[in-house]
Amino acid sequence: MDKASVDYTLYLVTDSTMIPANKTFLDQVSQAIDNGVTLVQLREKSLLTLDFINRAKETLQLCRKKGIPLIINDRVDVALAVDADGVHVGQDDMPATLVRKLIGPDKILGLSCGIPLEMEKAIEEGVVDYVGFGAMFPTKTKKDIKLDRFGQGPIGIRRLLRTLEKHNSSSERKIKCVAIGGINQSNAAKVLYQLNTPTQKVDGLAVVSCIMAAPDAAKATKDLIQIIHTPAPWTQALTITKEEPQSLENKIKTVTAKSPLVHHITNGVVKNFSANVTLAIGASPIMSEFGDEYEEFASTIDNICLVLNIGTPSPEMMNLFKHALQTYNKYGRMILLDPVACGATQARLNVVKELLNYGQVNVIKGNIGEISGILKLTSTYKQANGNEEEVLMKGVDSIAQLNEDDIISTGKQVSKDFKVVVVISGPINYVIHQDRYKSIPGGHPLMGTVTGTGCSLGSTIGSFIGAQADGRNKDKFDVYEAVIGAVELYNKAGREAAEEAKGSGTFMVKFIDKLFENTHNI
Ligand code: 3NM
Ligand code: MG
Structure with missing residues (x-):
């Protein structure tokens, strides 16, 4: 033989x-x-x-x-x-x-x-x-x-x-x-x-x-x-077809034309703001924590995305997260995971591990601390002597020293390990898919003074990918390109709002206006 x-x-x-x-x-x-x-x-x-x-x-x-x-x-x-x-x-x-x-x-x-x-x-x-x-x-x-x-x-x-x-x-x-x-x-x-x-x-x-x-x-x-x-339905829907990049304008038009349903399971602090951001760009938010209706959403609505934000985890929420993952996977629908603060505590990282072991998501959006935390899941292990060995990269503690190359290689590895498009937010934003990446100028420091501006980037990305995902298995599209559109729009609106804002309060209002303007007046 x-x-x-x-x-x-x-x-x-x-x-x-x-x-x-x-x-x-x-x-x-x-x-x-x-x-x-x-x-x-x-x-x-x-x-x-x-x-x-x-x-x-x-x-x-x-x-x-x-x-x-x-x-x-x-x-x-x-x-x-x-x-x-x-x-x-x-x-x-x-x-x-x-x-x-x-x-x-x-x-x-x-x-x-x-x-x-x-x-x-x-x-x-x-x-x-x-x-x-x-x-x-x-x-x-x-x-x-x-x-x-x-x-x-x-x-x-x-x-x-x-x-x-x-x-x-x-x-x-x-x-x-x-x-x-x-x-x-x-x-x-x-x-x-x-x-x-x-x-x-x-x-x-x-x-x-x-x-x-x-x-x-x-x-x-x-x-x-x-x-x-x-291949299962959800693996087909996750297949990413590379296509000629569309203009930002065309990507935006798809969002307003399709008005995708963006189903958020998110934390209480940002619900209102995230819903308003979603509405401002012409998409349709629902902030449902009622698991019984998820099957109906996922089975009947073609333009849909689940935005799963782990901001306030609990045993009950874990069950809901898993139920949502399973249901959206079953119908091959788009899912964005926002692993809030998973770089900060092991407990939160465990939440992310459990979810990523359980279901397949399309996009993971986080800051470099969060994305580095996720990389730790696949790159460190306990030595026989009980010491944690850092195999691939610097741990969360040394994030301050991460230069652009480190950030990009972290994102690439997470993208490959978890078969996702990775978005790393920060002064510069990075959208990364396997070996492709694009750096996108960030918004404005005022964004850091309004709660929910991080989470609502997730809503915006969810709107863009939900808009493109036109029905189960019918149209494959380049998730990476759709995500880039969302990140570009979001930060552009942030910069424009900052020019007119007097402080964080007016910034918030102007930001919603600029998102509206950039999507409705084109
Ligand atoms: N080896 P089942 S687990 C024989 O982890 C065996 O190395 C394992 O059985 C290992 O398919 C296992 O019924 C049992 O779960 C697998
Ligand atoms: Mg044996």
Whole structure:
């Protein structure tokens, strides 16, 4: 078997303790193999050696018929005895280097890695063909997962992926990877979308209970394969098509013509101001915290954007945020996240982590402290000695020293990690998408004297992207370009208002006027 051509797309890991009452182990495995799994791992923790051998032989026959590899968990002796295609070990099993010695160079060797240090060690040793990243989500299947790697979500797994990417981009000897732990039909699409970047992707998904415990293993497998190969509605809507940049004037005209609904879930301090800014530019604000109506908004309104502002988080608000994310994702609608003050406290950063693990947003808007905070989620990890290691960049504390290059590279990394357009507000504003960026002159210092001017930039961006997002999956558009339009308009109005203002009070009024003028008198 040619190791380089192994297809890791859908990896079945067995467990005979969870087979439904009216099925057998072989029923489940053969249905999975017949319906699309691309490799199988025999993972049996309580079988006697003879039973293990017999089961391995039976499973190997099924795999051979379909031409897919069989990997044996832990038991090097069994793998060699039945001439299986490889061995998978965990961190507490026989060390990978020793396994390699025993199985020789041609067999497949897989290793479970839960933290970046383990990934680094695997790279250094250079003996494994693939790694299993976990646990992606909470799982009942594996009972002994250490706390620091339990249910890490896409954000936790991305740290491992980035470590692997560094290796794979510079080495001839590429290591493949699969994600494992709690993966099922409801989250598979999100895992693939969120973890696949232009430069590194997960090669496949590994599942146990989702197939082994399924009442209909054939259907479970088919459904997974379909999910893997057909982008979900929200991933299509998130596809960004590069287009010829439109003029600011045309972007503004789209907003006033479409009058998008900008659904804010925001903090009490800025509700009134944000609603007025939204109205001034010709869009339509709704400040709803009534979850029951979100489905109706998202399913029926084509020009819509959710502006999710975490300003006043609480357990109740978290539930509402998640419900909104899920509903807007379900219909492929635009979402802007305003991670208010997430650079300031770990608690707020945890809120953002939970939300970004849960749903996919289109735009993240924040100041450099907030955007740096988000970068910390994917770039730092605890060393074995408990120290936080700063892998990629300076932490929030050293933001004062960030020069323009640092700011832009921070934004680029967050954009790539989270598949979003990033807006960094400040004296100069930056709109960043992957490797593209545009710096836009800021407004005026008076903007800092009126509460809500930061949050209402979110309302303005929401209006612009909601206006362009013309119906589910119909028109793809360049979110980056729409966001640039919003940021340009907002700051232009700020500068013009400052010229006529006497202080913060008149500034506020003039600012609303200038937003109105710039959108209605063109
Ligand atoms: N390894 P399910 S999680 C075997 O994190 C295994 O390394 C994990 O089972 C890891 O798909 C896991 O039923 C169990 O959640 C995955
Ligand atoms: Mg093991």
